[in-house]
Amino acid sequence: MTGLILKDFLVLKKTLRYYVFLMAVYALFAFTGTFTYSIISGFAVMLGAMGPMSAFAYDEQARWDKFAGASPVGRKGVVTARYLFALILLGVGGIAAALVSLGVTWFGKAEVSVWWEPLAVSAAICLVGLLLDSVILPVIFKFGSEKSRVISMIIFVTCFGGMALLSYLDGYGSLDLSGLERTVAALPPAVLLAAPVVVILLLFWLSYHISVGIYLRKEL
Secondary structure: OHHHHHHHHHHOHHHHHHHHHHHHHHHHHHHOOOOOOHHHHHHHHHHHHHHHHHHHHHHHHOOHHHHHHOOOOHHHHHHHHHHHHHHHHHHHHHHHHHHHHHHHHHOOOOOOOOOOHHHHHHHHHHHHHHHHHHHHHHHHHHHHHHHHHHHHHHHHHHHHHHHHHHHHHHHOOOOOOHHHHHHHHHOOHHHHHHHHHHHHHHHHHHHHHHHHHHHHHOOO
């Protein structure tokens, strides 16, 4: 299992260096006040979503699946390693983004209402990355990296387009969401904070089991 995760890091060594370089550049701009600190957190999502997809692409080029499926860890181990790899990328990216965001705030280059606001933003964006992985990974295990790029794009456009449409309709009075907004506002703060975390973690857990089922039945 550890070997499979290490293999992904070694395969993506150059790509990860590129991401680190970009994060350093944007961090520099954030410290100068040119960009907001939240853009750094976006790299955590990019790492968590694009990293596994790139690893899949390299595996397909090398026909790694046939060897990995016959290895001692088995097909379930292959899926587990890829999900852990995604979590590690997302976690490392999120921690780096949080540290940079706190540094930007500490040096007065960002206006925040409370000192922990950058941490909350980084955590929220990492949850978005976890949600994206929950959608992307089963699709890639089912269709492969090439086909899944188009399918994932369609899913993202549909989801974000739907959210934008709801916001537009609500803004112009065509759709009344005031009742829902009042209900949400009446919930205790602890519930508002915990509910998205619990839901996304459950989705990630469900995504993992779906991927295991797909990969166990897939012809390599």
